[in-house]
Amino acid sequence: xxxxxxxxxxxxxxxxxxxQKPEQWTREMGEEIARSAGIEKLSERHWQVIxxxxxxxxxxxxxxxxxxxGKTSGVAIKELYELFPKGPAxxxxxxxxxxxxxxxx
Amino acid sequence: xxGGTGGTLIANKLRRRYGAETEITVVDRDNRHVYxxxxxxxxxxxxxxxxxxxxxxxxxxxxxxxxxxxxxxxETEKNTVHLNGGEALPYDILIVASGAELLPxxxxxxxxxxxxxxxxxxxxxxxxxSLNKAMEGFExxxxxxxxxxxxxxxxxAPLEFCFLSDWWLQKRGLRKKTExxxxxxxxxxxxxxxxxxxxxxxxxxxxxxxxxxFSTGRVDGEARKLHSWDEREIDYDxxxxxxxxxxxxxxxSSDGLGDELGFIVVDPNTLQAKAAPNVFAIGxxxxxxxxxxxxxxxxxxxxxxxxxxxxLAGEELEKSFDGHANCFIETxxxxxxxxxxxYDVEPLPGKFPLPGIGPMSLLKESRLDHLGKxxxxxxxxxxxxxxxxxxxxxxxxxxxxxxxSLLSSTKExxxx
Numbered sequence: 001x002x003x004x005x006x007x008x009x010x011x012x013x014x015x016x017x018x019x020q021k022p023e024q025w026t027r028e029m030g031e032e033i034a035r036s037a038g039i040e041k042l043s044e045r046h047w048q049v050i051x052x053x054x055x056x057x058x059x060x061x062x063x064x065x066x067x068x069x070g071k072t073s074g075v076a077i078k079e080l081y082e083l084f085p086k087g088p089a090x091x092x093x094x095x096x097x098x099x100x101x102x103x104x105x
Numbered sequence: 106x107x108g109g110t111g112g113t114l115i116a117n118k119l120r121r122r123y124g125a126e127t128e129i130t131v132v133d134r135d136n137r138h139v140y141x142x143x144x145x146x147x148x149x150x151x152x153x154x155x156x157x158x159x160x161x162x163x164x165x166x167x168x169x170x171x172x173x174x175x176x177x178x179x180e181t182e183k184n185t186v187h188l189n190g191g192e193a194l195p196y197d198i199l200i201v202a203s204g205a206e207l208l209p210x211x212x213x214x215x216x217x218x219x220x221x222x223x224x225x226x227x228x229x230x231x232x233x234x235s236l237n238k239a240m241e242g243f244e245x246x247x248x249x250x251x252x253x254x255x256x257x258x259x260x261x262a263p264l265e266f267c268f269l270s271d272w273w274l275q276k277r278g279l280r281k282k283t284e285x286x287x288x289x290x291x292x293x294x295x296x297x298x299x300x301x302x303x304x305x306x307x308x309x310x311x312x313x314x315x316x317x318x319f320s321t322g323r324v325d326g327e328a329r330k331l332h333s334w335d336e337r338e339i340d341y342d343x344x345x346x347x348x349x350x351x352x353x354x355x356x357x358s359s360d361g362l363g364d365e366l367g368f369i370v371v372d373p374n375t376l377q378a379k380a381a382p383n384v385f386a387i388g389x390x391x392x393x394x395x396x397x398x399x400x401x402x403x404x405x406x407x408x409x410x411x412x413x414x415x416x417l418a419g420e421e422l423e424k425s426f427d428g429h430a431n432c433f434i435e436t437x438x439x440x441x442x443x444x445x446x447x448y449d450v451e452p453l454p455g456k457f458p459l460p461g462i463g464p465m466s467l468l469k470e471s472r473l474d475h476l477g478k479x480x481x482x483x484x485x486x487x488x489x490x491x492x493x494x495x496x497x498x499x500x501x502x503x504x505x506x507x508x509x510s511l512l513s514s515t516k517e518x519x520x521x
Contacts, residue, residue: 081334081335
């Protein structure tokens, strides 16, 4: 666990840069994390996914899996990959300031 | 609802506990109970498909009614299960044990003309039998084992398939002509760090290539290629697919019962459904974050039988299910290794069930673990399903006998 400064505020992150305390997160931090992951500007569609991830995490204590995201976020898996290249569930979680989604057991 | 491992076990346990004043009915859409751990051995000709199936009705104690019928939906406000054909079954307590279904048709291209020709699954009796025929005619090439996405039943079974393929191909003189590839959506061999590292090393030792973080988007059966959502490709000659899993279809038609994948939302420690206090779930049908496996259903049955009694007596439920899972992993050449873990404790090396003595080894290949896996067949039908206790095996995980020294050193490198 290390502390980094995002949007001018120190926050706790794990070794991969996932925020450990979702309550420390702000939208400005999200934009900064997105930029460092190569997404210059977060669109409305990006925010739809990020907000959905965050809400699910805060409501249920677990981030949705890729499949659940494709079924329930209103954004199909193909588009999720266009919005968040490589791993949409992971990247959206990182930008949204919630811990890394755990693979199912 | 459901006469598989969980349903049969809990029905028998409750029958032993309650006399004639309690009516117990088990509903299932067919009368074939499959010993699913043996599906793994069918493709290699080690087990005959017929030998792993028995009538569901015969596994139930006398006094339990077995009824054939397909469930349409559950109306929890009216305490009623609706069957296909219009029949309604009222209940005081409902236990959902309807398992997990295979959904190969949800992956584009998988169930096209290639299905049953070059692409197979051994997660069903028929699939395993047809894969056996294909294996018999296999002359080498690329054998790709693909987990489409989690959750799946018995998450380590695809690794076992790789290990057994290595053994089987060597025996046939085909190993040098064959590449074995495991394409998995996970970032390693397993979800928990210590086991992921040890199993990863074993895959490497057996020369199984792991294609990690591969999220399968579609299958091109004609070109024999797997495509991931992030546009990677894997060629295959023979595809062994572990298709998407979901809950039973009636869950979606039953308001508030399931999650988005159709698994019953329950309290992870009491197994009571969030939808209604007199509804419980067991086994693969639940959404609890532990393996979907028979051993889990077995440990859950201990908690569930107590909680049914507590509920009927108007008492508080016990939060005793800890996510305990226990699985033998067949590694080929008549060896196996054993995993023992729960919600909080990942699989660790050590001895089981007696600390320091064993005789089983945890997370380490041994012949005895293999014999344990084979012997379990008999225990399953004669001890586990009837609801009797298995000596020395406890429902809750025990830390004694486990080596915890590896825990701190594994934080880096492997992600969970």
